[in-house]
Amino acid sequence: MRRFLLFLGLVAALAVPAVVTAAARTDGTLSVKRGRATIGIRLARGTVIGRVASGQVKIKDPSPYDGQPPELRNCRRRRHPSPNTTLCIGQRLSFRALDGRFVINLKGTGIFLSAVGRGTVTIAGAADPSYPNGLMSIDNGPYQAIPDFEMTFPLGAAGP
Secondary structure (H helix, E strand, O other), X not given: OHHHHHHHHHHHHHHHHHHHHHHHEEOEEEEEEEEEEEEEEEEEEEEEEEEEEEEEEEEEOXXXXXXXXXXXXXXXXXXXXXXXXXXXXXXXXXXXXXXXXXXXXXXXXXXXXXXXEEEEEEEEEOOOOOOOOOEEEEOOOOOEEOOOOOEEEEEOEEOO
16 A cells, blocks of 8 residues: 555655646747748648748648648648648638647748747758848847758747
8 A cells, every 4th residue: 555655655756746837838930031942841730821922832730620720821732742741832822820839831932920838940041142032039038140051949838
C-alpha cells in the first residue's frame, strides 16, 4: 500500500508542472504585408486569413473534423495532391483556415495575411533585388523586411 501511495504521489508531482507549463503557453501572431515570398505555416492550433495577388496557396487539414474546413476563393485551378490537401493556383486568391490544426504553404506576390495560434513559420523572400520582399511582424513585434533567405520562427511563446 505504501508503494502505491508513493507511486501516486510521484505521478501527481510530475503531472502538475506539465499542466502549468501547457497552460502558460500563449498564442503568437504573424502579419505579412505586400509579401513577395514563400511562406510555410504549421499550426498546432490557430487561425489564418489572407490573400495572394498572384501565386499559389496549399492548405493541408490533418484533422478535418476538429473545426471548420478551410476555405479558398477565386480558385481557377484547384487540385487535391493528397487527402485533406487542396492546392489553389491563380490570381486574387483569398483563403481562411479557422480554429484548427493546419499546414499552409503560400508562394507568390502581393501576400497579405494574419495568423494567430501556436506553431512555426518558415519564410523566405523572393531574393530579387529589383523588388522588395514585403514586411512581416512576428508576435506583435515591429514590422521588418522579409528576409531573402529561409528563416524559421516559433509562433507563440511561453507566458509570464
